[in-house]
Amino acid sequence: MIDLSIIIVSYNTKDLTLDCIKSIKKYTNNLEYEIIVADNGSKDGSTEAISKLKEVTLIKNKDNTGFAKANNQGISKSTGRYTLFLNSDTFLIENSLAKMIEFMDNNKQIGIASCQLLNSNRSIQETGGYFPTLPRVVLWALLIDDIPGVSDLFGSYHPHTPKGIIKSNFYKKERNFDWVKGAFMLVRRQVLEKIGGFDENIFMYGEDVELCYRVKKEGWKVVYVPITKIVHIGGASGVVQNTLISEYKGLLYYYKKHKGLVQTFIIWILLKISSLIRILLFILLGKKELAKIYAKAFTAN
Secondary structure (H helix, E strand, O other): OOOEEEEEEEOOOHHHHHHHHHHHHHHOOOOOEEEEEEEEOOOOOHHHHHOOOOOEEEEEEOOOOOHHHHHHHHHHHOOOOEEEEEEOOEEEOOOHHHHHHHHHHOOOOEEEEEEEEEOOOOOEEOOOEOOOOHHHHHHHHOOHHHOOOHHHHHOOOOOOOOHHHHHOOHHHOOEEEOEOOOOEEEEEHHHHHHHOOOOOOOOOOOHHHHHHHHHHHOOOEEEEEEEEEEEEOOOOOOOHHHHHHHHHHHHHHHHHHHOOHHHHHHHHHHHHHHHHHHHHHHHHOOOHHHHHHHHHHHHHO
């Protein structure tokens, strides 16, 4: 069995996907790995370009099947001791994969791990968080967890954290999180064999939280370890409006599946309140486009 199966979902990100694959081949040493690309009906020539690459398995979908289903297709073809779900808009700058595999081999109780993510300008990018309990969603909906120190005290389910925390040593230390971003999610094979892959009822956004919830229920740890770093550009396959609406839908589905109808209804109310607060705030700040995005999110769910 090889060490690692790397699964990349591609959707109209030809150049980014090619750069990602190129960086894997350039920086990955002392590791047996395979690359599996699941393309979701790209129209930019992605499949034609990727099919020419050696040692890359390509899955070609006619339509956009969603992030969860495409990753599950990759899982079905994977053979590694570990599976890495890696966004197409990421690229390596050092031998990150070998370092992460060594870390997982030395920490058998960990089911999922993520490394440090960097923005394009090499500043530290926020990643991961805690499960969206009702109190945490209240803090997020009312913008309370944007107050410095609040998310440190109560834990924030949303990966957005106050700038003061990002500039501090928060993301320079190992953290036991409830969930980490699907942009870089290294999963032990035994975990996927036990719980299965992503829930395909979530088209995109929130599937990483839901997967980690099932993983932690089985007693595995989910950790963030800044022993190495990669660059994550972010936002390459979607726009803010679609991201927000999908995130809301993912959160509602998570509650319906795991918490029941009463709590789901409470979350629905909180999302409405959250949207209204942000609509008013952005109008006052003169950011009408952002206000419009939250107005559409308000009516979409």
